[in-house]
Amino acid sequence: MGLLGGFQLSLGQGLLAPVSGASQRLLAFLALRQRPLSRTLVAETLWPDTSDARAHASLRSALARVPEPVRHAIVTTFSGIGLADGVEVDFEHARATAHRLLLQGAQLEPADLDQAAIASLSADLLPDWYDDWAVIETEEWRQLRLHALEALAVHLAVAGRFGDAVAAAVAAVRAEPLRESAHATLIRVHLAEGNQSEALRAFALYREFLSSELGLEPTPRLYGLVDDLQRP
Amino acid sequence: MLSPMRRQHTGLLIIRAWIEQDSAEPLRAQLRSTTDVSSGLEPPLNLTSDERVGEAVRSWLAAVRADQPAG
Numbered sequence: 001m002g003l004l005g006g007f008q009l010s011l012g013q014g015l016l017a018p019v020s021g022a023s024q025r026l027l028a029f030l031a032l033r034q035r036p037l038s039r040t041l042v043a044e045t046l047w048p049d050t051s052d053a054r055a056h057a058s059l060r061s062a063l064a065r066v067p068e069p070v071r072h073a074i075v076t077t078f079s080g081i082g083l084a085d086g087v088e089v090d091f092e093h094a095r096a097t098a099h100r101l102l103l104q105g106a107q108l109e110p111a112d113l114d115q116a117a118i119a120s121l122s123a124d125l126l127p128d129w130y131d132d133w134a135v136i137e138t139e140e141w142r143q144l145r146l147h148a149l150e151a152l153a154v155h156l157a158v159a160g161r162f163g164d165a166v167a168a169a170v171a172a173v174r175a176e177p178l179r180e181s182a183h184a185t186l187i188r189v190h191l192a193e194g195n196q197s198e199a200l201r202a203f204a205l206y207r208e209f210l211s212s213e214l215g216l217e218p219t220p221r222l223y224g225l226v227d228d229l230q231r232p
Numbered sequence: 233m234l235s236p237m238r239r240q241h242t243g244l245l246i247i248r249a250w251i252e253q254d255s256a257e258p259l260r261a262q263l264r265s266t267t268d269v270s271s272g273l274e275p276p277l278n279l280t281s282d283e284r285v286g287e288a289v290r291s292w293l294a295a296v297r298a299d300q301p302a303g
Contacts, residue, residue, distance in 0.1 A: 130244050130269040139246070178260055178278055180252050214280050219254040 001031050001073070003091040004123035011069060019070055022046075022062035025134075026081075027073065028126060031089045032137050036075070036082030045133050094120035095141070098148035101155065113156060115164065121145045121152065122171040146175055150185045162193040177209060180222055187225050196229050241268040243296040245289065261285045265292050267299040 002008035007024045009016040019027070025046055030037065043055035050058070063081075066074060073087045083089075097117050100106045111117060125141040126134050149172035156165035169186035176182060183206040190199035203218070203226045210216050245265040251258045257280040264273045265288075279285050 128272060130242075135244070135246065139248070178262065179250070180255075213278050214257070214260075216255060216257055216280065219252060221254055 001027060001087060001089045003028055003031060003089060003126055004094060004120055006127060009070060016069060017067070019067060020062070020065050022058065023066045023070075025129075025131065026059070026062045026066075027070070027083075028129075029133060030074065030081060030083045031087070031091065032133075034083075034092065036077075036080040038080055042081055046131070048132065090120065091125060091141070094123075095144065097121070098144045101148045101151040102144075108155065113152070113159065113161070113164070115167070117152065118149075118164065118168050118171060121149050121168070122175070142175070146172055146179065146182070149175065150182060153185050153189055157189045157192045162189060165189045165192075173206075178213065180206075180219060183218075184222055184225060187222070191225070200226055200229055241270075241296075241299055243267045243292070243299070244269050244273070245292050246273075247285065247289075249285075257281070263288050263292075267292070267295045 002010070007028055009019065009027075018024075026042070029042065029046060039056065039059060040052075043059040044052065046062075047055035047058045063074070063076065073084050075082050075084045094117075097109075097112050098121060100108055100112055122145075125138045127138075129135075129138070149168050153165045153168035153172065156162070156168060166186065166189055169182065169189050172179070172182035173186055183202065186202045187199045190196070190202060203222065206222075207218055210218060243266060245263065248262040248264075250260050252260055259280050259282065261279045261284075263277040263279065263285070265277075266273045277288060279288065
C-alpha cells in the first residue's frame with residue numbers, strides 16, 4: 001500500500017484498480033494506526049459528523065465495497081479491524097528510516113542512504129487529504145521528514161557521497177523554503193565538497209528569497225558559514 | 233415539499249509556526265487555508281508577526297462565513 005505521494009495499491013509488481021474513496025480512507029487509516037482497532041473507533045474517526053449508527057453503516061458499506069483481491073488485506077473480527085500480516089506500507093518503511101536517521105548512534109541500513117530513501121523522504125503523506133485524522137498525520141510526517149532529510153544529507157556528505165547529499169539537502173529546502181536549517185545544511189554540503197561558489201550561490205538564493213518573501217536577512221549564524229568566502 | 237439540499241462547505245486553516253533563532257523577526261508562520269476543502273488549499277501565506285497572523289485568521293473566518301449558503 002502506497003501512502004506517500006498519494007494513495008496506491010499494488011500486488012506484486014502490478015498496480016491494482018482504484019478502490020472507492022471510503023475504502024481508501026479505511027485502508028489508509030488502518031495502515032497509519034498499525035494495529036487492530038475497534039469498529040467504533042474506526043467508524044467514529046472516519047465519519048465524525050454523523051450519528052453512531054450511520055457511522056457504523058458507512059463502515060460496513062466501505063468494507064463491503066472493498067474489491068476481492070484487496071479484501072484479503074483487511075482482517076475483521078466481531079469487534080476489531082486491522083490490516084492483515086504481510087501488507088507492506090511504504091510509509092512504515094519511510095518513517096522507520098527517518099527515525100533511524102535522527103537517532104544518534106543508530107545502526108543505519110544501506111537502504112537508509114540510497115536514492116529511494118531520498119525519494120520517500122521527499123514525498124508528502126496522502127497529499128490533498130483533509131480529514132481531521134489525515135491532516136494531523138500528514139503534518140507530523142512533514143516535520144519528521146524535514147529533519148530526516150537534513151540528517152540524511154549530513155550522513156551522505158560524511159560518506160563522501162556529495163551528489164546524493166546535495167539532492168537530500170535540496171529536497172529539504174524544497175519541502176520548506178523558509179527553513180534556514182535546510183539552507184544551512186545545503187551550504188555545508190557544498191563546503192564539505194569544496195564547492196565554495198555553489199555554497200555562495202545557495203546562500204545568495206536563500207537571501208534573495210527571504211528578502212522578497214519576508215523582507216528579512218538571514219541570521220548571523222548563516223552569514224557565518226559564508227563570511228570567509230566573501231572576503232577578497 | 234422538499235427544499236433543495238444545501239451544500240455545506242468545510243473550511244480549513246493550517247498554521248505552521250516555528251522560531252528562527254537570532255533572526256531580526258524570529259517568528260515564521262506559514263498559513264495554508266481554504267474556505268472549502270473540496271477545492272484544495274490556497275497558496276501558502278508566510279508571516280512574521282503575531283498581529284498579522286491574527287489578522288489573517290480573522291480574515292479567513294470572515295471568508296468562511298461569507299462562503300456559507302445563507303441559513
